[in-house]
Amino acid sequence: MSVHTAYLTPVNPVHQQFLTMLQLTLENYYDIDPPYSISEFVCHSAQTDTGSLNCKGTTPEMLVYREDGTNLDISLFLNPSLLTDICTETYKQSWTGNLFDNGCIVLEGASHFLYMVFNAHYDRQVSMLDLELQAEIDKFLFAVLDTRYSDAPDKLLHRLFCEVSYREDLSDALRHRYQQANDLAHSYCQWLHNTYELKSNNKSLLTEVGKIYRLNGTAKQEHIHRVTAAVRLAG
Secondary structure: OEEEEOOOOOOOHHHHHHHHHHHHHHHHHHOOOOOOOHHHHEEOOEEEOOEEEOOOOOOOEEEEEEEOOOEEEEEEEEOHHHHOOOOOHHHHHOOOHHHHHHHHHHHHHHHHHHHHHHHHHOOOOOOHHHHHHHHHHHHHHHHHHOOOOOOOHHHHHHHHHOOOOOOOOOOHHHHHHHHHHHHHHHHHHHHHHHHOOOOOOOHHHHHHHHHHHOOOOHHHHHHHHHHHHHHHHHO
């Protein structure tokens, strides 16, 4: 399946550098090399054939795509406010407060984009749950392996997966999807913390996360249930 940009907004060079850093980091974790740059697919207000799709009032980040079987038109909507403080000198030293919150949202968008185009390259279908689950795992790995985030893994796990709230206007189906992704990712990331030394040069860790990255749908959920169940039985 060929991938094309659907809508494009020129990206500030400093923001482009940040997006490239996110992409390269995730690519290194999972040993993938998609021939696309996220910064070339970013939009701040998506334009469609039928008019403007204004995402600003609903979500600060959204993957906008259209698939016709052989082509995938895709863009990553990012509210410009997300990137305002991302590349300050403070961020280069520490990932805390609003920088952490906004960074997680941008990282989630980058994760959605990479996972979508990776699977499109192999003509594999991806569900919305697959996208959300992988993004939750990506946020944990990025923070726990990035030296700018200094909190211990236990505190990070609690922050990402327990201090969670959902918009009141979500449908029951969406809320269930987000909760399911959160619960599965929490179990898996807790297992990673219990099982591996969480360092970016740990080959065993990267082999494991690279393996699960290449699973989707039922296979990924079954893998998570299997490894986490083994830990519970051993306990």
